[in-house]
Amino acid sequence: MxxxxxxxPHKDDIGAIDLACQFAxxxxxxxxxxxxxxxxxxxxxxxxxxxxxxxxxxxxxAASAAEALExxxxxxxxxxxxxxxAGRSVPQAVCEQVDALGASLxxxxxxxxxxxxxxxxxxxxxxxxxxxxxxxxxxxxxxxPVPDSRITRVTMGFRDDDASWTLxxxxxxxxxxxxxxxxLVTFAVRPRRMVVSAMRDDESDIFAQWKSQAQAxxxxxxxxxxxxxxxxxxxxxxQGRSWGGAxxxxxxxxxxxxxxxxxxxHKLAQVFLGSSxxxxxxxxxxxxxxxx
Amino acid sequence: MAGTLVAQLLxxxxxxxxxxxxxxxxxxxxxxxxxxxxxxxGATVGTGIFFVLGEAVPKAGPAVLISFMIAGFAAGLxxxxxxxxxxxxxxxxxxxxxxxxxxxxIVAVIIAGCVLLEYGVATGAVAVGWSGYFNELxxxxxxxxxxxxxxxxxxxxxxxVPTGGIINLPAVVLVLLCMLLLIRGAxxxxxxxxxxxxxxxxxxxxxxxxxxSAFNADHFSNFFxxxxxxxxxxxxxxxxxxxxxxxxxxxxxxxxxxQKALPRAIIGALSIVxxxxxxxxxxxxxxxxxxxxxxxxxxxxxxALILKEITGNExxxxxxxxxxxxxxxxxxLVTLYGQTRILFAVGRDGLISKKFLEVNQxxxxxxxxxxxVSIVIALIGGFVPxxxxxxxxxxxxxxxxxxxxxxxxxxxxxHPELERPFKVPGYPVTPILTVAACLxxxxxxxxxxxxxxxxxxxxxxxxxWLYGMRNATLNHYTDPEEIxxxxxxxxxxxxxxx
Numbered sequence: 001m002x003x004x005x006x007x008x009p010h011k012d013d014i015g016a017i018d019l020a021c022q023f024a025x026x027x028x029x030x031x032x033x034x035x036x037x038x039x040x041x042x043x044x045x046x047x048x049x050x051x052x053x054x055x056x057x058x059x060x061x062a063a064s065a066a067e068a069l070e071x072x073x074x075x076x077x078x079x080x081x082x083x084x085x086a087g088r089s090v091p092q093a094v095c096e097q098v099d100a101l102g103a104s105l106x107x108x109x110x111x112x113x114x115x116x117x118x119x120x121x122x123x124x125x126x127x128x129x130x131x132x133x134x135x136x137x138x139x140x141x142x143x144x145p146v147p148d149s150r151i152t153r154v155t156m157g158f159r160d161d162d163a164s165w166t167l168x169x170x171x172x173x174x175x176x177x178x179x180x181x182x183x184l185v186t187f188a189v190r191p192r193r194m195v196v197s198a199m200r201d202d203e204s205d206i207f208a209q210w211k212s213q214a215q216a217x218x219x220x221x222x223x224x225x226x227x228x229x230x231x232x233x234x235x236x237x238x239q240g241r242s243w244g245g246a247x248x249x250x251x252x253x254x255x256x257x258x259x260x261x262x263x264x265x266h267k268l269a270q271v272f273l274g275s276s277x278x279x280x281x282x283x284x285x286x287x288x289x290x291x292x
Numbered sequence: 293m294a295g296t297l298v299a300q301l302l303x304x305x306x307x308x309x310x311x312x313x314x315x316x317x318x319x320x321x322x323x324x325x326x327x328x329x330x331x332x333x334g335a336t337v338g339t340g341i342f343f344v345l346g347e348a349v350p351k352a353g354p355a356v357l358i359s360f361m362i363a364g365f366a367a368g369l370x371x372x373x374x375x376x377x378x379x380x381x382x383x384x385x386x387x388x389x390x391x392x393x394x395x396x397x398i399v400a401v402i403i404a405g406c407v408l409l410e411y412g413v414a415t416g417a418v419a420v421g422w423s424g425y426f427n428e429l430x431x432x433x434x435x436x437x438x439x440x441x442x443x444x445x446x447x448x449x450x451x452x453v454p455t456g457g458i459i460n461l462p463a464v465v466l467v468l469l470c471m472l473l474l475i476r477g478a479x480x481x482x483x484x485x486x487x488x489x490x491x492x493x494x495x496x497x498x499x500x501x502x503x504x505s506a507f508n509a510d511h512f513s514n515f516f517x518x519x520x521x522x523x524x525x526x527x528x529x530x531x532x533x534x535x536x537x538x539x540x541x542x543x544x545x546x547x548x549x550x551q552k553a554l555p556r557a558i559i560g561a562l563s564i565v566x567x568x569x570x571x572x573x574x575x576x577x578x579x580x581x582x583x584x585x586x587x588x589x590x591x592x593x594x595x596a597l598i599l600k601e602i603t604g605n606e607x608x609x610x611x612x613x614x615x616x617x618x619x620x621x622x623x624x625l626v627t628l629y630g631q632t633r634i635l636f637a638v639g640r641d642g643l644i645s646k647k648f649l650e651v652n653q654x655x656x657x658x659x660x661x662x663x664x665v666s667i668v669i670a671l672i673g674g675f676v677p678x679x680x681x682x683x684x685x686x687x688x689x690x691x692x693x694x695x696x697x698x699x700x701x702x703x704x705x706x707h708p709e710l711e712r713p714f715k716v717p718g719y720p721v722t723p724i725l726t727v728a729a730c731l732x733x734x735x736x737x738x739x740x741x742x743x744x745x746x747x748x749x750x751x752x753x754x755x756x757w758l759y760g761m762r763n764a765t766l767n768h769y770t771d772p773e774e775i776x777x778x779x780x781x782x783x784x785x786x787x788x789x790x
Contacts, residue, residue, distance in 0.1 A: 160653045191656045192479045194629050200542040201384035202633040205640065206658065210651040217653065276654070 015143030160217025332561030340533025352526035367534035370693035405752035409688025416672035424592030463673035471666030495615030503575025524736030
């Protein structure tokens with residue numbers, strides 16, 4: 001198994017490579033950097049322009065792969081490779097390469113349009129989130145981990161439903177393998193109130209009940225994990241008026257990674273990123289792994 | 293034994309606030325008097341005025357205008373009394389919660405019964421009214437409408453004429469749609485609410501202007517044809533359309549100086565609402581004789597039909613029907629929401645199953661609660677004719693308000709020390725007048741309404757006897773935290789001082 005990191009010569013994807021190496025170091029795994037260049041038109045009779053274009057693309061690809069190798073070379077303890085492929089669509093080519101290489105995770109950067117230090121989902125990443133069969137990790141914009149660091153703590157966005165419980169065991173087993181501690185966080189964001197209501201502060205009552213249920217779910221999950229032998233577990237109910245506020249109320253370190261499930265188990269719902277997951281992504285300052 | 297029973301029936305829920313207040317979580321809303329007034333107008337207009345004429349005019353004749361004034365007067369006084377109770381008991385919730393804290397368990401159970409009628413049956417009634425306008429809109433836009441079998445309840449109305457209906461399908465569908473929205477966690481924002489209020493006011497203004505253009509003074513002759521019995525009977529039905537004014541009272545803690553702002557907002561909102569209602573009723577009577585309203589065929593989508601007959605043109609009635617369909621949808625959503633939250637509060641006190649408390653982890657809504665409530669209300673909307681519904685809503689609400697008015701007098705005597713940011717002006721005349729006005733209107737309601745109401749209250753008490761009494765949270769809580777209120781504005785003030 002390997003980690004497939006998407007590298008583009010025209011974007012700042014160094015953070016993504018650093019993140020992939022951080023993962024690889026934690027799991028003693030390899031990293032493969034992939035550049036996708038545009039594929040030329042398939043014409044019966046290739047004219048000069050078409051051949052020129054293909055040559056140009058090949059040169060770009062080779063240069064980019066070489067560049068990626070240079071960046072990867074900084075991580076001397078990680079075994080890495082870099083290649084390029086031609087494809088009509090970056091996400092599609094990446095997904096095909098996941099199968100070809102048997103990759104277990106796709107690592108991407110955050111693009112350059114979002115705020116620095118935050119995760120931004122680019123249009124290509126969005127497409128991968130919807131169609132990739134493996135988890136997708138997104139590095140925040142300008143991500144620079146401590147050199148030679150590993151992942152020491154995994155934070156999992158937990159909600160007391162079937163999807164979360166399934167993900168929980170998977171995450172717990174990875175944590176046990178890489179020796180990271182596990183932190184479960186349920187984000188408690190105050191619901192909006194109905195403006196015309198016969199009840200005073202009714203949403204406070206609902207919110208209080210929701211929180212006590214959520215806390216019970218967290219406690220149950222922690223007990224479950226401890227029973228499984230995972231010692232280093234903690235649970236946090238992060239509260240806020242908005243998703244950003246709830247995310248900010250949790251302490252985040254430089255060797256943290258956040259794991260969220262993309263949505264419910266329903267087949268149709270899998271096509272879409274859950275609304276909570278999307279809000280968590282937007283407000284995260286640490287790398288996020290979205291598990292399909 | 294008897295001593296402990298009486299003690300349980302009369303015991304009051306202590307006011308405890310949660311130990312770990314999460315600072316900064318409360319949403320401060322510093323409303324101005326004007327905003328609060330508009331809030332009241334928005335919450336009130338729309339519950340009944342679109343349908344109530346067909347029900348009230350046959351009872352009172354042209355004197356229905358007087359009935360509107362009586363109902364408005366009672367509603368205004370009730371809202372003032374309600375505001376004092378709400379301000380004296382600074383907890384979250386509605387009449388039910390205040391009664392439990394102030395007046396004791398058995399009174400709270402009775403109030404819960406009344407409030408369930410107020411919101412639950414009101415939702416059903418509004419859905420039935422919506423169905424009429426929806427069908428009218430279908431007829432005017434695509435030229436087809438649902439047959440009676442699918443749009444009328446199978447139970448004959450108070451006139452005992454067979455209806456030819458099987459189920460009121462649009463009403464059922466509307467309630468179920470609102471259920472889906474509420475389960476998904478939909479809430480009506482201030483902006484949407486403002487738009488809905490504008491739509492309601494616009495179509496009602498449209499109706500009034502066109503209605504008065506067809507003024508015929510003859511329609512007002514024989515003004516008191518039905519006598520004062522008719523006037524008070526109609527006032528009972530009409531009271532339904534003033535429900536929502538009490539929303540102002542619950543928002544009392546969100547204005548800076550409740551003692552000044554609340555009465556102004558309540559009276560201001562009441563004047564505007566009454567003005568609109570009188571204009572609509574006046575315009576209706578100006579345009580059509582009282583006999584027009586008595587005709588069953590004109591009961592559904594009554595206002596739209598009047599417009600069509602006056603102008604001979606379907607444009608205006610289509611606009612009115614469309615406005616009604618959109619805005620009544622939002623009224624249904626809000627009342628259904630209110631109903632689920634009241635049951636949530638009752639469930640928290642252990643008087644009904646704790647299942648009603650389960651909040652969905654994803655959507656943060658009480659799913660089981662919403663589904664059960666919606667199904668019951670859909671059945672009411674689908675199978676019970678509106679004639680029975682409106683009066684039942686009114687009697688429940690009037691009874692709740694009477695108890696509130698009596699309650700504040702009791703509280704003034706038993707707990708004079710309670711801090712009351714708002715005190716009813718003109719005490720003790722106002723609460724006494726409130727009780728008198730409510731009783732007068734209730735007295736005018738039909739015997740069948742009383743029978744339905746009393747059976748319902750007996751059922752509520754029986755259910756309390758069999759279930760609530762044993763399972764009440766107050767029986768077995770060990771830690772005050774278990775019954776603590778999650779919020780309360782006054783608690784925040786204490787925190788600041790402390």
